[in-house]
Amino acid sequence: MKLVLYDGNVMRVTGLERIKARMGRWKRKGRWKPGSNASRNELRVAVTVNREAYDVQPVQAGQAGKFLIDGRESDDGRIVLTAITDAAINEADVLWVLRLAYYYLKPRQAAA
Numbered sequence: 001m002k003l004v005l006y007d008g009n010v011m012r013v014t015g016l017e018r019i020k021a022r023m024g025r026w027k028r029k030g031r032w033k034p035g036s037n038a039s040r041n042e043l044r045v046a047v048t049v050n051r052e053a054y055d056v057q058p059v060q061a062g063q064a065g066k067f068l069i070d071g072r073e074s075d076d077g078r079i080v081l082t083a084i085t086d087a088a089i090n091e092a093d094v095l096w097v098l099r100l101a102y103y104y105l106k107p108r109q110a111a112a
Contacts, residue, residue, distance in 0.1 A: 008050030009105075013098070015089065016042040041089045042082060043067075045101045049077040054105040064100065067093075071104075079104055 003011045017039060024035040049056055059071035059079060067083040074080075083097045 007053055009054070010048040011098075011101075012044075012046040012048075013094070014042075014044040015094070016044075018042070038086075040084060040086060042084050043089060043094060043097050044080065044082045045097055046078060046080045047101050047105075049079065049105060051077050053108060055108055057104045057106055059104050065096070067097070069100070073104075 001013045003013075005011055018041075020038045020040075022035040022037070025033055027033050056073055056077055056079060059073045059081070061070045063069070064083075066085050066087050068085065070082045070084070072080050079101060081097065081101050083093075083100075
């Protein structure tokens with residue numbers, strides 16, 4: 001999803017659910033070993049910053065709530081946050097990651 005925001009920023013939001021499924025198999029001596037499933041949810045938020053309105057603070061990676069956050073900042077004023085978790089993601093989690101992206105933006109003072 002790509003959004004042009006009122007403050008001049010452009011936000012891109014991507015949500016992924018990856019499921020790794022292992023099929024069951026027959027073992028020796030005629031025993032059946034069932035398969036397993038593992039899922040990983042990823043939420044990626046990229047904000048292209050309006051440099052006239054905001055200064056960008058350094059982005060830090062680490063654990064935040066149930067998410068493992070990886071962030072980077074490019075020279076052209078773009079912040080990219082990747083939030084990874086094994087748990088299910090709901091609407092509140094999406095809003096929380098969007099809020100976290102704006103945490104790294106500092107409004108510039110208007111010249112008087």
